[in-house]
Amino acid sequence: MLHDAHRRVWEAAVPKKTLIAIVDDDESMREAIKGLMRSLGFAAEAFSSADDFLIFPQLRSTACLVTDVHMPGMSGLDLHRRLVALGKRIPTVMITAYPDENIRAAGFAAGIVGYLTKPFSEKDLLDCIRCALKPGNNGDTRS
Template sequence: MPTKRPLIAIVDDDESMREAIKGLLRSMGFDAEAFSSADDFLRFSHIRRTACLVTDINMPGMSGLDLHRRLVALGKSIPTVLITAFPEKNVRASALGAGIVGCLTKPFGEQVLLDCISSALALNSGEESGS
C-alpha cells in the first residue's frame, strides 16, 4: 500500500495566492487543498489528516491566527505557517509560539515557504514517533 503524501491545507481569501501556493505544493509532490475562509477549512472532512496549515493572517471573518487557536482549542493542533501582506511586529511576536512554524510576509520566495513546510512536517513526524 503506498504511503500517503503529506496533506497541506492553504487558507487564504486571495484566490491568486491560494491557487499559486496549491500549484507549487502539488508540483513538489504534496497533496494540497485550498480554502477561501477559515470556516470552509473547519468544515473540511480530512482536517485530522492535515499535516501543515498555510494560512493568511488577515481574512474576513476568522483570521489565520484565530483559526490556529480554534484548532488548538479543538484538540487538532496542526503546525501552521502564517502569511500576511501586512506585517505587524506585535502580531508576529504573539503568533510565533506553540505550533506556529513561520510568519512570512507577502511576497515571499517559494523556497522560504517550502522550508517552513519542511519544519512543520518534521515537527509533525517528531510528535508521531514520540507518542
Template sequence: MQTKKPLIAIVDDDESMREAIKGLMRSLGFDAETFSSAEDYLGFPLLRSTTCLVTDIHMPGMSGLDLHRRLVALGTSIPTVLITAFPGEEARTRGLGADIICSLTKPFREQDLVDCILSAVARGSDGQSGKAGI
C-alpha cells in the same frame, strides 16, 4: 503498498495566492487543498489528516490567528505557516505555540515557503506535533 502523500491545506481569501501555493505544493509531490475562509477549512472532513496548514492572518470573518486558536481549543495540533501582507505582523505570532512553524510577510520568497513546509512535514513525520498552549 503506496505511501500516503502529505496533505497541505491552504487557507487564504486571495484566490491567486491559494492557487499559486497549491501549484507549488503539488510540484513538490504533496497533496494540496485550498479554502477561501477559515470557516470552510473547519468543515473539511480531512482536517485531522492535514500535515501542514498555510493560512493568511487577515481574512474576512475568522482570521488565521483565530483559526489557529480554534484548532488548539479542539485539541488539534497542526504544524502551521502564517502569512500576512502586513510587515511586523509576525511579531504578534511569537509565543502562539510550538505548532507555528513560520510567519512570512507577503511577498515572500518561494524558497522560504518551501523551507517552512518541509520543516512542518518533517515535524509531522517525526510525530513531534505536540499540543500548543496559548
C-alpha cells in the same frame, strides 16, 4: 522558482501525498501555493476562509496549514488558536501582506512554526513547510 537541484533535494526529503491545506481569501495566492505544493508531490487543498477549512472532512489528516493572517471573518491566528483549542495541533505557517510584529509574536507564542511576509520566495515557504513537517515540529522559521 526553485532550481532543479533544490527541487530534487526537497522532493527526496518529503513523504509523498502529505496533505497541505492553504487558507487564503486571495484566490491567486491560494491557487499559486496549491499548485506549488502539488508540483512537489503533496496532496493540497485550498480554502477561501477559515470556516470552510474547519468543516473540511479531512482536517485531521492535514500535515501542515498555510494560512493568511488577515481574512474576512476569522483571522489566520484565530484559526490556529481554534484548532489548538479543539485538540487539533496542525503545524501552521502564517503569511501576510501586512506585517505586524505583535501578531507575529502572538503567533509564535501560540505555537505557529513560520511567519512570512508577502511577497515571499518559494524557498522560504518550503523551508517553513519542511520545519512544520519535522517530527515534533520543534523548530520555527521566523522570517
